[in-house]
Amino acid sequence: MSDQRLRRAQQVMAAQGVDALLLGPSADLRYLVGYHALPLERLTLLVLPVAGEPVLLVPELEVARAQDSGAGDHVELAAWSEIQDPIALVVERLQRAGAQRGKLAVQDRLWTAFTLGLQAALPAAAWLPGSQVMRELRLRKTPEEIAALHAAGAAIDAVHAAVPELLRPGRTEQQVGRDLAERILDDHDEVNFVIVASGPNGASPHHETGPRRIEAGDAVVIDIGGTRQGYCSDMTRNYAVGHVPEGYAALHRLLERAQQSAVEAVTPGSSAEAVDAAARSIIAAAGHGAHFVHRTGHGIGIEEHEEPWIVEGNPLELEPGMAFSVEPGIYLPGRYGARIEDIVVVTPDGVARCNHRPRELVVCT
Amino acid sequence: MSDQRLRRAQQVMAAQGVDALLLGPSADLRYLVGYHALPLERLTLLVLPVAGEPVLLVPELEVARAQDSGAGDHVELAAWSEIQDPIALVVERLQRAGAQRGKLAVQDRLWTAFTLGLQAALPAAAWLPGSQVMRELRLRKTPEEIAALHAAGAAIDAVHAAVPELLRPGRTEQQVGRDLAERILDDHDEVNFVIVASGPNGASPHHETGPRRIEAGDAVVIDIGGTRQGYCSDMTRNYAVGHVPEGYAALHRLLERAQQSAVEAVTPGSSAEAVDAAARSIIAAAGHGAHFVHRTGHGIGIEEHEEPWIVEGNPLELEPGMAFSVEPGIYLPGRYGARIEDIVVVTPDGVARCNHRPRELVVCT
Numbered sequence: 055m056s057d058q059r060l061r062r063a064q065q066v067m068a069a070q071g072v073d074a075l076l077l078g079p080s081a082d083l084r085y086l087v088g089y090h091a092l093p094l095e096r097l098t099l100l101v102l103p104v105a106g107e108p109v110l111l112v113p114e115l116e117v118a119r120a121q122d123s124g125a126g127d128h129v130e131l132a133a134w135s136e137i138q139d140p141i142a143l144v145v146e147r148l149q150r151a152g153a154q155r156g157k158l159a160v161q162d163r164l165w166t167a168f169t170l171g172l173q174a175a176l177p178a179a180a181w182l183p184g185s186q187v188m189r190e191l192r193l194r195k196t197p198e199e200i201a202a203l204h205a206a207g208a209a210i211d212a213v214h215a216a217v218p219e220l221l222r223p224g225r226t227e228q229q230v231g232r233d234l235a236e237r238i239l240d241d242h243d244e245v246n247f248v249i250v251a252s253g254p255n256g257a258s259p260h261h262e263t264g265p266r267r268i269e270a271g272d273a274v275v276i277d278i279g280g281t282r283q284g285y286c287s288d289m290t291r292n293y294a295v296g297h298v299p300e301g302y303a304a305l306h307r308l309l310e311r312a313q314q315s316a317v318e319a320v321t322p323g324s325s326a327e328a329v330d331a332a333a334r335s336i337i338a339a340a341g342h343g344a345h346f347v348h349r350t351g352h353g354i355g356i357e358e359h360e361e362p363w364i365v366e367g368n369p370l371e372l373e374p375g376m377a378f379s380v381e382p383g384i385y386l387p388g389r390y391g392a393r394i395e396d397i398v399v400v401t402p403d404g405v406a407r408c409n410h411r412p413r414e415l416v417v418c419t
Numbered sequence: 420m421s422d423q424r425l426r427r428a429q430q431v432m433a434a435q436g437v438d439a440l441l442l443g444p445s446a447d448l449r450y451l452v453g454y455h456a457l458p459l460e461r462l463t464l465l466v467l468p469v470a471g472e473p474v475l476l477v478p479e480l481e482v483a484r485a486q487d488s489g490a491g492d493h494v495e496l497a498a499w500s501e502i503q504d505p506i507a508l509v510v511e512r513l514q515r516a517g518a519q520r521g522k523l524a525v526q527d528r529l530w531t532a533f534t535l536g537l538q539a540a541l542p543a544a545a546w547l548p549g550s551q552v553m554r555e556l557r558l559r560k561t562p563e564e565i566a567a568l569h570a571a572g573a574a575i576d577a578v579h580a581a582v583p584e585l586l587r588p589g590r591t592e593q594q595v596g597r598d599l600a601e602r603i604l605d606d607h608d609e610v611n612f613v614i615v616a617s618g619p620n621g622a623s624p625h626h627e628t629g630p631r632r633i634e635a636g637d638a639v640v641i642d643i644g645g646t647r648q649g650y651c652s653d654m655t656r657n658y659a660v661g662h663v664p665e666g667y668a669a670l671h672r673l674l675e676r677a678q679q680s681a682v683e684a685v686t687p688g689s690s691a692e693a694v695d696a697a698a699r700s701i702i703a704a705a706g707h708g709a710h711f712v713h714r715t716g717h718g719i720g721i722e723e724h725e726e727p728w729i730v731e732g733n734p735l736e737l738e739p740g741m742a743f744s745v746e747p748g749i750y751l752p753g754r755y756g757a758r759i760e761d762i763v764v765v766t767p768d769g770v771a772r773c774n775h776r777p778r779e780l781v782v783c784t
Contacts, residue, residue: 092625095717095724115713118623118752136714137731166534167527167548183532232604239597258483260457348480349501352460359460366502387483 056128059086059191060108066190067104073156074148075102075187076172078164081357082188084284089125092116097140097168100129103151111143141171148176159184189361194375199355200399202285203377207397207408209241210287213278214411221295221418223270227252231263234278242280242287246358249277252295256391259348259383270296273390275383279358286358288379289409290395294417305342305384306392306415312336312382313394313413316350320380320398320405326368333382334366342384351379354397376400377408421493424451424556425473431555432469438521439513440467440552441537443529446722447553449649454490457481462505462533465494468516476508506536513541524549554726559740564720565764567650568742572762572773574606575652578643579776586660586783588635592617596628599643607645607652611723614642617660621756624713624748635661638755640748644723651723653744654774655760659782670707670749671757671780677701677747678759678778681715685745685763685770691733698747699731707749716744719762741765742773 063086067075077083077100079091087110091098096113098120108129112120117133125131134140148154154176160169161184173181195203213234220233227250235245251261253272261275268274272295279288292306316333330350337346351364354377362370364378381395392415397408428451432440442448442465444456452475456463461478463485472495477485479498490496499505513519519541525534526549538546560568578599585598592615600610616626618637626640633639637660644653657671681698695715702711716729719742727735729743746760757780762773 090627113713115624119625119627122623122627135712160531160535162530162532164531165527166525166529166531167550169531169534170525170546170548173546181535181538183535185532258487259480260484262455262484262487347500348478 056087056125060102060128062191063102063187064104066187067102067159070187071157072159072182072187073104073153074151075159075184076100076144076164077102077161077184078168080161080163081360082161082184082192085188085192085356087125087128089120089123091120093165099140099144099168101144101147101151103148103153106151109147111140111147141168141175144172145175155179157182159187185361192355193353193361194373195355195377195399196375199285200375200377202283203354203397203399204408206242206280206282206285206287207289207410209282210238210278210280210289211409211411212241213237214276214289214291217276217291217293218416218418221268221274221293223268223295225268227255227263227266227268230268234276238278238280242282244281246279246281246286246288247277249275251275251277251391253390254388257385257387257389259385259391259393268295271299273299273302273392275391275393277393277395284356286354286356287408288354288358288395288397289411290381290393291411291413292392292394292415294415296419298415298417299390302390302392303415308337308340308342309382309384309392309394310413313380313396316380316382317396317398317405317407320372320400322372322374322400322402324372326362326364326370326372327366329364329372329380330366333380337382337384345384345386346382347385348383351381353378372400374400374402421452421490425467425493427556428467428552429469431552432467432524435552436522437524437547437552438469438518439516440524440549441465441509441529442467442526442549443533445526445528446725447526447549447557450553450557450721452488452490452493454485454488456485458530464505464509464533466509466512466516468513468518471516474512476505476512506533506540509537510540520544522547524552526553550726557720558718558726559738560720560742560764561740564650565740565742567648568719568762568764569773571607571645571647571650571652572654572775574647575603575643575645575654576774576776577606578602579641579654579656582641582656582658583781583783586633586639586658588633588660590633592620592628592631592633595633599641603643603645607647609646611644611646611651611653612642614640616640616642616756618755619753622750622752622754624750624756624758633660636664638664638667638757640756640758642758642760649721651719651721652773653719653723653760653762654776655746655758656776656778657757657759657780659780661784663780663782664755667755667757668780673702673705673707674747674749674757674759675778678745678761681745681747682761682763682770682772685737685765687737687739687765687767689737691727691729691735691737692731694729694737694745695731698745702747702749710749710751711747712750713748716746718743737765739765739767
């Protein structure tokens with residue numbers, strides 16, 4: 055699979071006039087060569103010329119790790135020792151490929167310090183973000199990838215099913231969060247994040263699970279995700295503890311309608327921004343436009359956030375195999391918040407959800 | 420404290436001729452303004468001009484999170500919405516400060532995609548890594564920081580003390596790793612990493628804790644660390660399960676001598692490379708030079724790996740307050756490995772260790 059993906063990347067590069075692709079530790083690197091490199095201060099870098107053989111530069115102390123990953127079956131592994139300059143080795147490889155004055159695509163998340171080092175050593179090169187190449191490979195998922203997303207969705211469904219056992223007045227967000235993290239690991243390989251946002255904390259979409267004690271009458275937003283066999287889950291539901299706070303039930307029903315409408319807008323030929331608008335128009339019509347402070351969704355796959363971005367201003371046409379979250383939210387500062395999130399996949403004739411738990415507000419008593 | 424640190428950063432910038440410092444989500448940002456930002460695809464960026472007021476650009480949906488951190492007490496918070504271009508906002512702020520053609524220091528780990536966007540929008544600027552500024556602030560720890568490192572060291576000492584209860588033949592590395600992660604959380608806020616490298620896996624310094632079952636006669640390298648009240652622990656010890664494999668006891672005694680010698684080389688006025696040489700010369704003299712494939716240590720503080728690098732070729736003079744690991748290792752591919760690691764702090768008259776567990780090989784029976 056890696057050989058095929060490497061060839062496909064080279065085809066995309068040729069079509070875009072890119073001379074070399076430089077990938078540090080990232081999902082892109084995992085995707086192309088299967089190596090889960092550590093994002094540390096020692097440079098790991100795949101140098102993939104548009105024509106010719108790729109090489110993976112690896113710190114000497116991580117060679118065994120790289121070999122264990124099987125990456126060496128697809129690309130040459132070249133170790134650099136603690137007293138060598140890895141930038142000089144990259145330059146040498148690019149010169150060998152005749153790409154030192156070319157268009158170089160650098161993985162979006164490579165640390166800036168490395169890129170500045172490369173730019174200083176290659177003053178005649180032009181630079182562009184690696185996502186310009188990699189999005190062409192990763193944006194449309196294969197049937198195997200879609201199956202993996204459905205399996206991850208089922209796994210996180212099961213964790214949400216257990217929430218009513220865990221949410222009780224007097225417990226802290228952190229206690230509940232720790233329990234959720236353990237449950238996620240029952241059928242995931244990694245916990246990616248756990249957001250337990252209780253009461254007024256629910257009004258902060260990226261609230262950091264904290265020491266607040268959950269009280270009766272709290273609305274609680276729970277947004278959790280992990281990685282299962284290389285693919286991510288991500289799912290949000292809302293709970294009320296003991297009883298439903300005033301005004302929350304109606305707000306939640308509004309949000310259910312908005313999320314349903316956005317999911318129904320997902321179909322081949324529609325657009326990313328149309329999905330966003332489907333949710334946003336309903337929320338805005340009810341007077342809560344200013345309380346929906348984020349885009350409607352993000353792509354998902356081997357990364358928890360990847361393209362496509364489901365946001366106003368993104369005209370991207372939806373195609374079968376694209377996978378993303380649909381997660382409108384409404385946030386009332388000082389009171390509470392709510393967000394409903396499912397992962398969906400564009401199918402040849404519409405949409406399939408990866409999450410199947412009921413979307414209604416769950417009251418935990 | 421933040422106000423003082425911001426002023427100190429501006430002083431360093433003035434001395435270096437840097438016009439503005441740009442910090443994305445990073446330890447540097449936490450250090451300067453106390454905000455633990457999420458390293459996501461939405462840009463969070465502190466713009467600190469050499470003179471004048473700093474501004475922290477934050478995605479709108481993370482404003483509550485940023486406010487909770489207290490960062491707003493020290494810098495202006497400016498939210499950008501999902502349909503704005505954050506790069507344009509950065510450019511505007513730099514123009515306002517007159518720095519758009521100046522020397523701009525960018526945090527080392529900022530994602531390259533952001534830096535490429537900034538470079539395209541600011542073609543007349545010169546770029547340098549932010550560590551050039553930040554190292555001057557972070558390299559010498561204050562008494563409070565040193566106390567925090569000692570406390571983190573005591574916390575990880577306690578986890579190593581529990582290892583003999585956990586290491587038994589038949590258990591997998593992952594099972595032991597999960598137990599260790601839980602113990603780390605008993606007196607840390609976060610688990611940074613857990614390496615359980617058993618038998619031949621011990622020969623890979625950055626081995627990924629995996630499904631291998633531990634057997635009687637295995638040597639096991641355990642390297643663990645977490646964050647406690649903002650400061651990191653990092654400590655490695657070696658264990659043998661049931662009985663000591665052939666040749667390992669002598670190898671371990673050699674390593675103990677090398678580590679002891681390196682720690683004794685730590686004193687004000689000595690150098691980073693002298694500490695490295697102190698360990699390396701002993702290991703090389705015993706014929707294992709080629710089996711010690713990494714530097715002797717790395718700085719530690721609010722990050723698990725930071726400056727100073729204890730490596731050949733680094734002439735940095737040691738000064739009181741510098742804190743780093745001393746962790747020589749010997750790795751015999753296919754057989755086993757060993758590494759002994761303590762965190763040390765340079766004191767006015769020598770050195771203090773943050774880890775106090777015995778360094779001898781522990782046989783678990």
